[in-house]
Amino acid sequence: QVQLVESGGGSVQAGGSLRLSCVASGNLPSRTGWFRQAPGKERVGIAVLYSEDGSTFYADSVVGRFTISQDKVKNTVYLEMNSLKPEDTAMYYCAASPFVAGWSVADVPIFTYRGQGTQVTVSS
Secondary structure (H helix, E strand, O other), X not given: OOOEEEEOOEEEEOOOOEEEXXXXXXXXXXXXXXXXXXXXXXXXXXXXXXOOOOOEEEOOOOOOOEEEEEEOOOOEEEEEEOOOOHHHOEEXXXXXXOOOOOOOHHHHHHOOEEOOOEEEEEEO
16 A cells, blocks of 8 residues: 655646645555646546656646656655646646556546645636
8 A cells, every 4th residue: 555645736826836746655656647636627637657767648738837757765756837827726636556557647547546635726
C-alpha cells in the first residue's frame, strides 16, 4: 500500500504559476501522474510519468504549460503549472500505479493509489 500526500495548491490569477508536490510513503511506483476534477465534471488525466526512464505524457489541454517531474531520493512527484487559466480550476490529485504496461495519461484517474487532492483556483 502506497500513501500519497499532495500539497501546493492555492489561489492565483490567470497567467500565474503553482507547483504541486506529491510525496509517496515509499519508493515511487512505476507510473505516477496527476488528474483533476472540476465541480460537476468528470476526472481528467493531465500528466503521467514513467519512473524508469522519466518519460512524460500530457493531455492536450496542458501541453506546453504543465510539467511533471520526479525526485526519487525524496519519493516526490511534482507538477509545475505555468500560464494558468480559469479553466484549470479544479481539485488536483496525485495517483500512482505499480503496473507498467499500457498506461496512458487518460488512465491516470484509475491508477491504484490516489491522494486526497489539493485545490487549485485560478481567477480571471
